[in-house]
Amino acid sequence: MSKLLKAYDRSRVPLYIQVASVLRTRIQSGQWGAGEKISTLEELEREFEVARVTVRQAVDILREEGLLQARQGLGTFVSKKTQDRHWVKLATSWSTLIDSLTGNVPRRLTIEEDVPPPNLTSSEGELASSYVKLRSVQYRNEDPYSVVNILLAREVFDLNPTRFKNAAALVTIDSMEEVTLLEAQQTLTIGSADPEIADLLKISIGAPTVAAHCVVVDDGGIAIYVGDIIYRSESIKLQMDLLATNPVREKKARNGYKAVELARRSKARKA
Known part of the structure; x- marks a missing residue:
């Protein structure tokens, strides 16, 4: 058994989805450029050591996503209009997170x-x-790219229910004079789409996803915001400034994120 076949066996994801994932990466990385003709089904069959039907299913997925286009008698080509799908830059600080969410309007919002x-x-x-x-789906144009599930402390929600229904929850919290934040942490996990997420994001079952778990704690030590956001993996880009050294105490205080107060309270707790 070849190394490639052994790699297939280590995954429970169907073969055609695994092949589609590799082809998608080639397009998104620029290995296959816009308008370029991709390998033939025969060539892909030999390269991936899978049946012709598996390759055809993988190519069909990318055609449905708009990444590939078939031209009668000519072959299959990379679409010219869908190159960089990495439109979500994951934030690595509170300020960049708020900036990235400003202007977002939740769609298909439900409240329980x-x-x-x-x-x-x-x-x-x-x-x-x-x-x-609060549950919603976020879109870029008409493309769904994330499913958002938020548990928001009732007392915070009651401060401005209308705003929470029409704007991103963290942006709303950040604007509140009544709320002072002590901690905010986010954890990222690579996963795969279950049937419900696949339907909401219009991707295949088992397609790779990025899950962000975010918890915001106020100055009373209460977790006022617990958010779980699942992104289509191809929409995500993580960029970090490794030399960013601005300490919290030097940051300008803002309405919700009172950084000076945060530093003072944190120091008092440690003492």
């Missing part, structure tokens, strides 16, 4: 009240008395 509380770790603050669940 009196929902079960989130499961918090010891470093994620204390539970609020009750939570409201």
Whole structure:
């Protein structure tokens, strides 16, 4: 058995989805340029050591996504209009996160009240008395790129329910004079789409996703925001400034994110 076949066996994801993932990466990385003719089905069949039907299924997925176009009698070509799909730059600081969300309008928003509380770790603050669940899908033009599930402390939601229904929750929290934040942490996990997520994001079941888990704690130690956002992996770009050295104490305080106060309270806690 070849190394390639052994690699297939290590995954529970169907073969055609695995092949489609590799082809998608070639397009998004620029290995296959816009308008370029891709390898033939025969060539892909030999390269990936899979059946012709598997290659055809993989190519069909990318055609449905608009990444490939078939031309009668000529072959299959990379689409000229869908190159860089990495339109979401994941934030690595509070200010860049808020800036990236400003202007976002939730679509297909649902609100549930009196929902079960989130499961918090010891470093994620204390539970609020009750939570409201906000669920939405975010779009770029008409392309869905993330599913958002948020548990928001009821007392925070009640400060401005209308704003939370019409703007990104973190942007709304950031604008509130009544709220002072102590901590905000985000964890990223690579995963794959289950049937529900695949339907909402218009991707294949098992397609790669990026899950962001974000917890925001106020100055009372309460987890007022617990968000789980699942992104289409091809929409994500993570860029970090490795030499960014601005300490929190030098940052300008802003309405919700009162950085000076945050530094003072954090220092007092440690003392």
